[in-house]
Amino acid sequence: MTTVTTVDHVVIRFAGDSGDGMQLTGDRFTHDTAAAGNDFSTLPNFPAEIRAPQGTVAGVSSFQLHFADFDIRTPGDRPDVLVAMNPAALKANLGDLPRGGLIIADTADFTPRNLAKVGYASDPLTDGSLADYQVHALDLSGQATAAVASLGLGRKDAARTKNMYALGLLDWLYHRPVEGTISFLEKKFATAPQVRDANIAALKAGYAFGETTEVFANRYKVAPAPAPAGTYRQVSGNRALAYGLMAGAAKAGLQLFLGAYPITPASDVLHHLAAAKDAGVLTFQAEDEIAAVGAALGASFAGQLGVTATSGPGLALKMETIGLAVMLELPLVICDIQRAGPATGMPTKTEQADLTQALFGRHGEAPLPVIAAQSPGDCFAAAYEAVKIAIDYRTPVILLSDGYLANGAEPWPVPDLAALPPIDPAFATGPNRPDGGFWPYLRDDKLARAWAVPGTPGLEHRIGGIEKADGTGAVSYDPANHEFMVNLRKQKVDNIQAVVPPVEVDDPSGRARVLVLGWGSTYGPISAAARRVRTAGRRVATAHLRHLNPLPANLGEVLRAYDRVIVPEMNLGQLAMVLRSTYLVDVQSYSRVRGLPISLSELAADLVALIDEEDAE
């Protein structure tokens, strides 16, 4: 008899060869989990190689999903359940599984040859080395093949349904509805009825296997998580970012033009926008990163919304053009989906080490606003705000996301576009001089310059990369004018602080002495770690930055209010350096650069130790 246990959260990791369909399996389990009403957070992890040698540790692809009956912030550090489709997947992931964790392994691939390939002298499923875990060694491939035998698929194709069989089994184990996945398969394989039927049969067979056998003594229930009322969908960071750009352009009444060159992990922004032709989005796959941003700047000059999306190496290549955009004072949104660097680094792994590049990576004094998204769904709001600032202030804006946000997914309350703040390009339509002339560098009270687009009669003008005379925009080599303009451009960006909300501190106790300050995707680990620290009876305050330039007006005051300020970052302390130099506050960097999100349990433990040390003083 299977007993049903209710748990508040579960972390499952699906792992297999990169050809085993683990990303799809994880994605579908996420959908099934959304349908069950849980909160969730996901972390896909895959090799950069499209087909790394089969059966090797290098070729292991995994998908981790954390779901719960409360609001969760991270995809979880360590899985409770590991689904391993081959020996390499077990080898690569076992170290993350706590003792007592559940392993579901497909025995079909545990052949002597495959075991030897990853250095197992004997079969760990049978040699007793996994005694500390709950192991379910099942012939998933064989059972899936048997389940679809009547459908006439070849042996190889039949075995490929093993991922759906495993999904069905997990759906049963965690009480997930399978209807959503069935209709997904019906659509996906509409033109290949045999494959469609086989995948559906395998999914149902996996579910039935759990139900009819007594292999599993326990079955688990995770209750729906409370959430504010609304319509929700699942969204990944790159998709939300693409939607935010589209929403910004639509509200501004401009065409969205994306110039991009394929680069991991930013390519999905190009893919999502290229698929939005019905929404009038124009995408341009350029010959290189430089042309991509150049064309985007050309689109902005022409009076549309120019956007480019890239990752760190591409941002480096675009910098000269971004400097030109600073000089031209035209709207431009540059999305940097950060990855581990330098050079090629680890393209599919996450990092936050482009902050200083974004802030300071141009020659000359070339300030621009920098904003960062903090969760997959938040990429929408961050992108929308980037568009608004770019247009309102006639400036390039760098929007920072990273691989973790880009590929991760979470439930997302679908925003009501009508309720978003308006964006008005406020084009110049007539002369702005008493003599009937037009000066392109006359400014409004925010210091945003007049933006006259080609096709507007009487406002013909030339702009360029050479220093501008104040007001007229004519070429000027005057020393005093240059210094004036350098300061003016900085002041304009500084003025954006007027629309940057004050940083909010979360300190339920009101008496914390330690502040943990983050930016970007560390939001999840920091807030989850803080929750754990507080549960452990310690007081800690947290705050998170969306705006990296300009910084919120109250930030200095907030930093000075605490005895210790800890800044966790996936870099060597780039924000910490900025804070120290800006505010002369002795902030302490907490640096992790492993290509992975900061571990919440490690951070929580370290914070507890720090707080105890502080309290002991």
Next chain:
Amino acid sequence: MTATTPAGTGLAGVPLSVTPLSRKDFTSDQEVRWCPGCGDYAVLATFQGLMPTLGIRRENTVIVSGIGCSSRFPYYVDSYGMHSIHGRAPAIATGVAMTRPDLAVWVVTGDGDALSIGGNHLIHALRRNVNITIMLFNNRIYGLTKGQYSPTSEQGKVTKSTPAGSVDRPFNPLSLALGAEATFVARTVDSHRAHLTEVLTAAISHRGASIVEIYQNCPIFNDGAFDALKGADGGLIPLRHGEPITFGPDGSRGVVRGPDGTLRIADVAEVGLGNVLVHDAHADDPGTAFALSRLTDTEALHTSPIGILRDVERPTYDDLARAQLTVHEDPEERLAGLQAMITGGDTWTV
């Protein structure tokens, strides 16, 4: 309805001026700052003279340039213009042309700008056939940086950066353009005003990427580079569609196809006019145009064809890209469509 030029031409979609314009309308208030005797003056004057003849509105003209002496060009023309960064003008112009079919888009560039630092953008703009017109000012030298050899300088060129003579082999810009699948390829000379006008007018009237190489004298760093070509006995080979290709004194020399298929220059009297190649600028195959481009000397210039080597019709990248889109003119409808898209089909309600 605003009047525009006919469909299929380079200026289709660009609104026509209601009142006739003059050269003065295209002259900005900026003082022109090229060196005395620079070939750029002649090109600028010719350009300002031809623009009013196109009949389009001044405000619908955009000139994008890169970096170099010639790239100061936009400042001197009273239209919309951008003086950008080194080599990137074709890329920037691509964004302008894609988003605004109602604009006439010119690119001004030089041999260093287009062929060295910006080589990648040039070949891809040509390959895609974006509706832009590129004026490539070729003076075979770097002027603005004060006299280093350029990617079109002849081998052995002695400059400050090559005191022992350049060992670089130069590009043939028109061979490069033809290799990049360009649909309009032409060459002209700064001092030949009528020819310059004719070729530039044809170039802007061509729908797609047009490239016009302009031999342009730099009196400071490479004076007289084209003198041998320009004289009465010189080797400029004028190309006219449908006419036999002859040149030199009284058309005494002509281009003939050799037995191996390559082109060579012969005395017309010797071979007979009937054997002289008749120029076909509209040939679909670029082979003969390429062979014509090879008649250009790579070292000191003695012979070089001028005129339109190739002018063929092919759908443009920007027209094709726009044709794939559904553009919602009504903002409410656009927002509603977007709302439906971001909501998607897989939602749940709390």
